[in-house]
Amino acid sequence: MAAPCYLGWDFSTQQLKVIAIDEQLRVIYEDNVHFDKDLPEFKTQGGVYIHSDRLSVTSPVLMWVKALDMILEKMKSSGFNFSQVRAMSGAGQQHGSVYWKKGSIQILKNASSELPLHQSLKGCFSVSDSPIWMDSSTASQCRALEKALGGAQHLANVTGSRAYERFTGNQIAKIYSQNPEVYKQTERISLVSSFAASLFLGAYAPIDYSDGSGMNLLQIWEKAWSKPCLDACAPGLEERLGCPVPSHSVLGPISPYYSQRYGFSPDCKIVAFTGDNPASLAGMRLQEGDIAISLGTSDTLFLWIQEPTPALEGHILCNPVDSQTYMALLCFKNGSLMRERIRDECASGSWDEFSKALSSTVAGNSGNLVPRTRILATGGASHNKKILQVLSDVFNAPVFTIDTANSACLGSAYRAIHGLVAERNVSLADVVKLAPEPRLAVTPTPGAEELYRPLLKRYAELEQKVIYNPASSCLVK
Incomplete structure (x- = not known):
């Protein structure tokens, strides 16, 4: 059999x-x-x-x-x-x-x-x-x-x-x-x-x-x-x-x-x-305190949260693996499209040239902004180590990846197993104990935190302008 x-x-x-x-x-x-x-x-x-x-x-x-x-x-x-x-x-x-x-x-x-x-x-x-x-x-x-x-x-x-x-x-x-x-x-x-x-x-x-x-x-x-x-x-x-x-x-x-x-x-x-996105939370085996970032057709940031406070930006969704908790989510519609446009306009359409340009840019980007927990990365762009390095430096946290970029698919398979035992109060974490641990991809560049911390205030101000200016091209999905 x-x-x-x-x-x-x-x-x-x-x-x-x-x-x-x-x-x-x-x-x-x-x-x-x-x-x-x-x-x-x-x-x-x-x-x-x-x-x-x-x-x-x-x-x-x-x-x-x-x-x-x-x-x-x-x-x-x-x-x-x-x-x-x-x-x-x-x-x-x-x-x-x-x-x-x-x-x-x-x-x-x-x-x-x-x-x-x-x-x-x-x-x-x-x-x-x-x-x-x-x-x-x-x-x-x-x-x-x-x-x-x-x-x-x-x-x-x-x-x-x-x-x-x-x-x-x-x-x-x-x-x-x-x-x-x-x-x-x-x-x-x-x-x-x-x-x-x-x-x-x-x-x-x-x-x-x-x-x-x-x-x-x-x-x-x-x-x-x-x-x-x-x-x-x-x-x-x-x-x-x-x-x-x-x-x-x-x-x-x-x-x-x-x-x-x-x-x-x-x-x-x-x-x-x-x-x-909820299925990806399961596939990445997100734990409370982790941040997950999916770098795909749209860029999505989400995290497991106990007591959310809904706001005018972002979303609060019910947690797909624990109905007593929630997931917070931020989504930007033009993730891979914007990366591909920058690649085409600034790197001759080559991802290798794109990565070299990222490597040659000093930490902090000379004060020009790019958008304290463990970060789990998935999606097509998660294969690009230079992009992951930027994430690690900006958030001042190590970035981990999982074996498959298809985290929604994998999470769905995990949830299929969990569904058979969930009524017996078995958690998804118990179900996926045998799954391979996420792999450490990059760690923050020494000194990056001191460079990026002063930029957070400026980033918040610019974000408010984009969100609330009707004439702007709003990036937030």
């Missing part, structure tokens, strides 16, 4: 990724489908459509379903033994939303194993192109939501964030106001994460607390939908969202579709999927 294993999925912006780990937490399989390259028929750029107004950004829902079909067929061709999978969980790009048409639940439940899933589901979505985290077309809806809740700070006190244009509540409000008939024909609204879980479950999967707290709709303290927020966005919204659940919840067994088509065990369990 094959040894048990666990799957972690990541439905990210540009690709679908999967990772399998065994009971010793060793990676035994890894694969991906790149949307632009492997599914050219959808004609996406970077996995998305940027519309003519330059504000609306969407992705085709069926592309995600077809990518799942494709990656499962790749696994099957490689000889992967699906019957050994005991449980799976996954992640989705945060804030994206999927709109299921009335009657779709029966199609999802009864999909024929003779057909690829995308063929069965092609008529199931009332909105064919999902708004995603890059969308910034809902400014008027954000203003209306903050007004309805008594101001931006009060909304943040309730939901963990002031109104943000990409957040799901505001996207739903836009769809309701512009296309009320489309909204009327929608029986369920999923996040990308709960949508992906639904594909495996063969039923509508609930939204988990952690990803749900990135919607401007969830009361993060009570872990329930806020009625004033729901009412401000659209009528009948609570029934379309379903009840949120703890992030470690076992949702049920895998749909018979996968047992019949691929040979999954009928006993394989689906653990609630969550957002990609």
